[in-house]
Amino acid sequence: MQWSSRSAPAIHPWWPSSSRQCRSSACEFAGTLPPVLAANAYLAAEAGLYDESLRLAAATLPGIDRAVAWARNYTFIDFWVAAAYWRLGHAEHAPLLERNLRDKGLVSDFRHANTDTRLALAWMCALQGRCDEAADWFTQARAVLDEQGARPLRAISDFEEARMHVRRGVAGDRARALELLEAALPRFREVGMPGWERRAEVLRAELRPQ
Numbered sequence: 001m002q003w004s005s006r007s008a009p010a011i012h013p014w015w016p017s018s019s020r021q022c023r024s025s026a027c028e029f030a031g032t033l034p035p036v037l038a039a040n041a042y043l044a045a046e047a048g049l050y051d052e053s054l055r056l057a058a059a060t061l062p063g064i065d066r067a068v069a070w071a072r073n074y075t076f077i078d079f080w081v082a083a084a085y086w087r088l089g090h091a092e093h094a095p096l097l098e099r100n101l102r103d104k105g106l107v108s109d110f111r112h113a114n115t116d117t118r119l120a121l122a123w124m125c126a127l128q129g130r131c132d133e134a135a136d137w138f139t140q141a142r143a144v145l146d147e148q149g150a151r152p153l154r155a156i157s158d159f160e161e162a163r164m165h166v167r168r169g170v171a172g173d174r175a176r177a178l179e180l181l182e183a184a185l186p187r188f189r190e191v192g193m194p195g196w197e198r199r200a201e202v203l204r205a206e207l208r209p210q
Contacts, residue, residue, distance in 0.1 A: 078117075155187030155188050
């Protein structure tokens with residue numbers, strides 16, 4: 001797919017950035033545009049399209065901040081926008097997302113396939129430099145994902161915590177990152193995630209002494 005500044009659909013009249021505002025916060029996530037924006041923000045981040053990802057993610061922020069926790073697709077949107085910012089290493093909007101994850105996502109604890117509020121909170125805490133708190137959220141996310149049998153996201157949680165330690169780079173982080181990667185690799189193999197397996201192998205090779 002060829003991305004450009006016009007790749008995302010035009011903002012619909014009901015979306016918060018429009019001059020015509022919804023009276024109900026719940027209706028701000030009606031329709032299909034917000035989850036499409038969130039998913040494409042993450043896909044653009046994975047593709048290395050930094051500015052495009054930021055543009056797409058930014059379009060969701062007014063709705064994330066105003067919508068209620070039970071708005072349609074809210075859990076999905078909040079998670080994938082957080083995932084996009086984490087992939088980019090972009091911390092500017094981490095406080096806004098963290099607040100909404102805590103006040104809405106965590107309190108309601110609504111679930112959506114291949115998402116987890118605790119994992120998203122780990123990312124937002126890490127982006128703000130609170131890595132010890134983030135590690136606690138990673139641990140809580142793993143417990144929930146194990147309980148759910150959500151094996152792909154469970155494996156990803158190990159990899160992402162390893163990436164957090166690599167980004168921080170203080171004493172002990174390399175050893176902890178390697179430990180997490182060794183845990184993630186067989187999980188990726190078991191569920192058939194070769195792309196993530198290659199990522200983990202590359203990161204492990206970078207961390208091992210030459």
